[in-house]
Amino acid sequence: MSGNGAQKQPLLDLRGLSLSFGGLTVIDGLDLHVDEHEIVSVIGPNGAGKTTLFNLITGAYRPDEGDILLDGESLVGLPSHKINQRGVARTFQTLRLFLNMTVKENVMAAQYGHTRSSIVEQMLQLPRARREEREINAFAEEKLGFFGERLMGYRWNQPAYSLSYANRRRLEIARATASRPRILLLDEPAAGMNPVETHEITELIGKLREEGGFTILLIEHDMHVVEGISDRVIALDHGVKIAEGSFDQVATNPRVVEAYLGTSAAVTK
Amino acid sequence: MSTESPSQQPATSPQIGVDEWVQRSGERIAGPGGLLRLADRTPPVLLLAAFIGIACAVPLLTSNGYVIGVDADTLLYVLLAIGLNVAVGWAGILDLGYVVFYGFAAYLFAELSSAHYDIHWATWQTVPLVVAATVLLGFVLALPSRRLNGDYLAIVMLFFLQMFNNFTTNGYAWNWLGLSGSHDVTGGPTGVTNIDPFRIFGHVMGPGPRDYVFVTAAGIFVVAILFHYVNRSRTGRAWRALREDPLAAEMMGIPVKWLSLLAVAVGAGVAGFAGSVNGAYYQGVFPDTFMFPLLITVYAMVILGGAGSLGGVVFGAVVVNVLLEILRTPDHARWVFYAAMILGLLAKLRPWRLLGALVAGVAVFGVVAHEIVGAVWARGVGGPIATGPTSFTTHGFWATLIRHWMVLPKNTYTAEDYRIGNYAFVIVIVLVLACTALKGWKRWALLVPTIWGACFVWETVLIEQNPVVRPLFLGVILIVLMATRPAGLFGKTRVEIV
Numbered sequence: 001m002s003g004n005g006a007q008k009q010p011l012l013d014l015r016g017l018s019l020s021f022g023g024l025t026v027i028d029g030l031d032l033h034v035d036e037h038e039i040v041s042v043i044g045p046n047g048a049g050k051t052t053l054f055n056l057i058t059g060a061y062r063p064d065e066g067d068i069l070l071d072g073e074s075l076v077g078l079p080s081h082k083i084n085q086r087g088v089a090r091t092f093q094t095l096r097l098f099l100n101m102t103v104k105e106n107v108m109a110a111q112y113g114h115t116r117s118s119i120v121e122q123m124l125q126l127p128r129a130r131r132e133e134r135e136i137n138a139f140a141e142e143k144l145g146f147f148g149e150r151l152m153g154y155r156w157n158q159p160a161y162s163l164s165y166a167n168r169r170r171l172e173i174a175r176a177t178a179s180r181p182r183i184l185l186l187d188e189p190a191a192g193m194n195p196v197e198t199h200e201i202t203e204l205i206g207k208l209r210e211e212g213g214f215t216i217l218l219i220e221h222d223m224h225v226v227e228g229i230s231d232r233v234i235a236l237d238h239g240v241k242i243a244e245g246s247f248d249q250v251a252t253n254p255r256v257v258e259a260y261l262g263t264s265a266a267v268t269k
Numbered sequence: 270m271s272t273e274s275p276s277q278q279p280a281t282s283p284q285i286g287v288d289e290w291v292q293r294s295g296e297r298i299a300g301p302g303g304l305l306r307l308a309d310r311t312p313p314v315l316l317l318a319a320f321i322g323i324a325c326a327v328p329l330l331t332s333n334g335y336v337i338g339v340d341a342d343t344l345l346y347v348l349l350a351i352g353l354n355v356a357v358g359w360a361g362i363l364d365l366g367y368v369v370f371y372g373f374a375a376y377l378f379a380e381l382s383s384a385h386y387d388i389h390w391a392t393w394q395t396v397p398l399v400v401a402a403t404v405l406l407g408f409v410l411a412l413p414s415r416r417l418n419g420d421y422l423a424i425v426m427l428f429f430l431q432m433f434n435n436f437t438t439n440g441y442a443w444n445w446l447g448l449s450g451s452h453d454v455t456g457g458p459t460g461v462t463n464i465d466p467f468r469i470f471g472h473v474m475g476p477g478p479r480d481y482v483f484v485t486a487a488g489i490f491v492v493a494i495l496f497h498y499v500n501r502s503r504t505g506r507a508w509r510a511l512r513e514d515p516l517a518a519e520m521m522g523i524p525v526k527w528l529s530l531l532a533v534a535v536g537a538g539v540a541g542f543a544g545s546v547n548g549a550y551y552q553g554v555f556p557d558t559f560m561f562p563l564l565i566t567v568y569a570m571v572i573l574g575g576a577g578s579l580g581g582v583v584f585g586a587v588v589v590n591v592l593l594e595i596l597r598t599p600d601h602a603r604w605v606f607y608a609a610m611i612l613g614l615l616a617k618l619r620p621w622r623l624l625g626a627l628v629a630g631v632a633v634f635g636v637v638a639h640e641i642v643g644a645v646w647a648r649g650v651g652g653p654i655a656t657g658p659t660s661f662t663t664h665g666f667w668a669t670l671i672r673h674w675m676v677l678p679k680n681t682y683t684a685e686d687y688r689i690g691n692y693a694f695v696i697v698i699v700l701v702l703a704c705t706a707l708k709g710w711k712r713w714a715l716l717v718p719t720i721w722g723a724c725f726v727w728e729t730v731l732i733e734q735n736p737v738v739r740p741l742f743l744g745v746i747l748i749v750l751m752a753t754r755p756a757g758l759f760g761k762t763r764v765e766i767v
Contacts, residue, residue, distance in 0.1 A: 058520050084522035096517035098510045100763045108503075109510040113522025115503050119531065122502035123495040129502060136503065161764040179522045 009072055011036045011215050012057070012088075012183055017066035019056060019239075026052045027239040030066070034183065039209055039216045041226045043250070044236035045259055050219045051093055053236070054185050057217075058090050059083045070183070085113040089181035091172040093188045093219070097160045104156040106171055107140040110178040143178045146212065147204070166197045170204075177208070183215040184208065190222045202228045223251070235259065316580055317493050324486050328479045341478035341550060343590040344485035345543055350570040350586040351492055351579065352539025357568075358576035358760075359505060360532035361512030363419065365564065366410050366426035369433045370537035372559030374403045374544025376437065379461040379554045385453075392467045392549075400541040407530075407537025414529040418515070430564065437556035460555035467549045474549065481550040488542055493579060499535075500579070508532055562740070566593070569743050573750060575760025584759060589746075593739050599655040599732045605742075606727055610720070613749070623713065630717040631724075635674035638721065642676045652677030652686075655732050675728050690730030697722040 010033035017030040026049045034040045042050050055061045057068055059080040068075045075083050089110075098106050115136060117129040144151040147170050155163070160171060169189060176184055189205065190198045202225045208214050220226050226233060226247060233250040235243040237259040243250045250256055327340040349371060356364035381388050381395045390398075413425045441457030444450065455461070467474040467484060474480035499505050510518040511525045519525045548554055566589065574585025596602045618624040643650040653661035654668050654677065662668050671677075678686035700719040704712055731738050756762040 060516070060520070079524070079526075080519040081522050081524045084520055089522075090520060092517065095766075096514050098513035098517070099766060100513055100761070101506070101509055105506055105509070109506040109518070109523065110521040112503055112507045112510075117503065119499060119504050119535065122499050122504055125498050133502060159764070161766055175521060 008035065010034060011038075011071060012217065013069040013072075014053075014057070015067045015069070017053075017056060017068065018064050019052065019061055020064060025239055027056065027063070030236075030239065030241055032234060032241065034215055034217050036182075036215055037209065037213070038231045039205065039218065039229050041218045041220055041230040041233045041247075042236060043220065043223075043226060043233060043256075047238075048236040048259075049239040050236055051187060052239075054090055054187055054219065057083075057185060058088060081113060084179050084181070087180070087182035088185065089176040089179045089183075090185035091169075091176050091187055091189060093191065095168050095172055097168055097172060097175070099161040100159055102157050103151060103160055103163065103171060104137075104140050104144065106160050106175050107143050107178045108136050110175045111136050111139060111180075114180055140178060143174050146177070146207075147174060166193055169193070169201070173204070173208075177212060177214070181214065183217060186216060186218045186220075188219055188221060190220060190225050198222055198225060201225065205229050227251075313497060313580065314494075317490065320583060321486050321490050324489075325483060328482050334477065337482060338478040339591070339594050341482045341485060342594075343587055344482060344489060345546060345550070346567065346570060346590045347583050347586040348485060348489055348492065348539060348543040348546075349567050350574070350582040351489065351496065352536040352543065353567055353571050354576060354579065354582045355496070355508075355536040355539070356532045357571055358578070358582065359500065359512065360508040360529060362411075362414065362529055362532055363423035364411075364426060364533055364536065365423045366429040366533075367536065367540060367567065368559050368564045369410065369429050370403050370407060370540035371544045371547070371563075372433055372437065372554075373406055374399050374541040375548045375554045375559070376455060376461065376544075377402055378545040378548035379464045382465040382548070383461055383463055385456060385461045389465055392469055396467075396542065396545045399545045400538050403541030403544065404534045404538040407534030410537075411530045411533035414533070415526050430559075430561070434556055434560055437559070455556070458556060460553055462553040464548050464552045464554070466552070467546075476552065478550065481546060485543075485546055488546070489583075492539055492542070493583075496579060504528070504531070565740070566590075566743070569747060572747060572757055575757025577761065578757070578759040581757055581759025585757065589743065592742065592746075596739050596742060597735050598657060600657060602732055602735065602738065603727075606732075607724075609742075609745075610723075616753075627713065627716060627720075631720050632674065634717050634721050635724075639673060639676055648679045648686075650676055651679040652729075654728070658733075671728065676725060677728060687730075690726055693722060694726045694730060697726055 012032075012034040014030055014032040017027055017032075018025070019027045030053070032040075032053075042053065044050055052061065056063055057075070059075065059078055059082075063076060070083075070086055070088060073086070075086065075088070078086070098109060101109065115132045117126070117132050120126075121129040141156075144156065150167055150170055151174060155167075160168065163171060169192075173184075173186065173189065176186075186205065190201045193201060205216060205218065205225075206229050209216055218226075218230070230247055233243075233245065233247050234241055235250050235253070235256045237255075242255045242259060243253040245253075324340060324344055328337045331337065349367075352370075353364065353367050356362045356367070377399045378395055380386055381390050381398070382392075383389075410426065410429050414422050417425060437455045437460075438458055440455030441453045442451045443454040444452065466476060467480070469484075474484060507518065507523045507528050510521070510523055511528055515525050567586075570585040570589045571582050572585070573589060574583065575581030592605065595605055614624060614627065618627065639650055650672075653663050654671055656662050663672065678689055680686045697719065700715065700722060704715050704719055707715060731741070750757065754760075754762075
């Protein structure tokens with residue numbers, strides 16, 4: 001059982017989070033925490049509020065009530081780029097790469113928040129601008145190297161749109177890691193992938209934690225992925241947390257079955 | 270050019286699908302050919318040096334004041350296009366207020382170095398001050414971008430342009446909140462004149478365009494190099510990222526709002542320098558200079574050259590300004606018109622037989638039309654041919670050719686027969702529409718009178734009216750460009766995945 005966090009502060013802590021659009025309540029009093037070095041999966045049927053949850057954490061929406069704490073400090077009200085610089089990076093369910101930039105540039109652009117040289121320094125190519133440029137380059141190559149041969153070599157200078165779908169998904173993860181986050185929010189990383197690629201992504205997520213040292217909050221529909229890597233699974237339905245625990249606990253929880261399959265199925269079970 | 274034997278091709282090309290094949294995909298995609306490819310492969314510094322060299326050689330090689338003047342004007346446009354490219358090409362912001370910055374700088378320079386307020390600061394004081402003030406104005410006018418984007422921002426920026434024009438036109442009786450009494454700020458419709466020329470190291474620049482060619486060329490050299498470096502650094506990448514996807518950029522730690530402001534302001538800085546040069550070079554600033562026609566011209570330059578490509582916008586500025594300059598004189602404009610028409614047909618018509626038939630058809634149609642009109646209405650074919658703004662001829666080889674092929678009413682350029690051209694204009698437009706509706710041989714048949722009609726309208730009406738023809742040509746060029754190379758001559762075609 002996960003502790004109640006009395007002795008150890010969670011990395012990401014959502015407290016009583018609520019959001020409604022007009023009369024429609026999308027997230028309703030949600031409490032959720034992710035501990036350092038943990039992989040937490042959020043599951044739930046379509047429209048359960050999973051992606052909205054990511055949008056709240058990254059500052060695209062502002063919660064009506066509740067608080068979002070990263071390492072004890074509130075993120076509510078900060079602009080998205082500040083939240084990213086604090087250590088939260090995400091990928092998108094519908095890919096949002098910088099398509100007409102090269103593969104390497106995509107990853108280099110994400111380091112903006114961690115570099116400081118001013119436009120005048122860049123114009124005059126002063127030492128700091130040149131040093132930072134070298135560092136950005138090396139860091140981008142390192143991050144792309146994380147994906148083995150997939151995003152290496154000649155692919156660096158190809159535009160992102162020329163990549164295959166699976167590689168674009170990988171590049172989005174690479175871009176997110178290049179913004180030096182502490183926690184990665186992955187929005188359906190295995191969506192649209194074939195079984196082999198799904199397996200590969202599952203291993204990659206594990207590797208991101210083990211070697212990259214990232215904490216990961218994951219939205220995923222593919223239960224093989226969720227089962228394979230989650231320390232903890234949280235089920236959402238209509239913006240409410242209906243179950244939390246290990247994969248087996250959540251998967252057999254009658255309310256979860258009901259949310260996915262309807263009432264009668266839950267009863268016959 | 271050596272031709273590769275086709276039999277060699279399969280031996281060297283790797284198997285489809287292997288890594289090497291993917292790696293070489295860039296070669297298989299039809300890139301720019303010929304000259305464009307050469308320009309692509311030459312180091313940018315060499316291209317820039319060549320451009321500056323040619324521009325500076327003009328005043329050394331000729332003493333023709335008109336040619337040097339065109340050279341100076343063109344360089345000024347190049348500078349403006351480079352500045353506009355920052356917001357439009359790199360950051361993807363529709364900065365329709367750009368001309369305000371140019372005008373503001375020209376006015377500010379004028380007021381700091383003329384008898385208007387009796388201030389005559391030195392050039393080394395005014396130019397940095399004007400540039401700094403214009404950058405500041407750039408930040409201020411771009412503030413709506415914090416809340417608006419796309420079309421909405423564009424409309425607000427356009428409003429600033431109109432407001433600037435109103436202010437400069439009516440600023441001769443400015444009254445600060447009713448407290449100060451009437452006060453002449455901008456000189457009103459007559460503007461500010463007798464502006465001091467640049468004085469650099471005691472050397473008085475001008476009067477005349479010669480010295481300003483060197484000043485502007487130096488400015489372009491510096492600005493192009495500075496911008497080249499910015500484009501390759503974190504700011505340039507961030508601009509491109511926000512052009513591609515502002516939301517994703519923001520979530521990847523890029524402060525999108527700040528970078529939008531910065532893009533507009535940096536562009537404004539270039540316009541600030543260009544505006545100072547404008548004031549000193551033309552020695553007068555007037556409200557109507559800084560209005561929509563200028564905005565459209567500079568935009569056309571950026572779009573034609575390829576927004577986002579530094580070399581491209583320079584090329585675009587040169588092409589557009591030189592072309593517009595040629596169109597001023599009917600004698601030169603005629604060559605542009607017929608050349609453009611023949612090039613258009615060459616590019617679009619296949620097979621060659623069809624092209625030959627069409628040209629022959631147009632020639633025969635013209636001669637027949639000439640004979641028929643001549644027989645029915647003698648005055649209808651006795652007109653002269655425009656050669657200059659107010660000069661006409663009936664002699665010479667080309668004149669004879671045109672006179673026997675075209676119907677030129679005698680009094681076209683005076684009064685009575687003027688309307689014929691106007692009616693013909695409408696008829697030609699109807700014919701063009703009909704051509705788009707028809708298919709097959711009927712279209713080709715109808716194209717004959719359409720082309721001849723267009724030439725008729727050109728010879729009897731348009732050739733004399735360069736204020737109409739210039740924007741018309743610009744429009745035609747942009748339409749053709751949109752159909753053939755939407756990204757501009759040197760621009761990279763942008764791809765979206767649906």
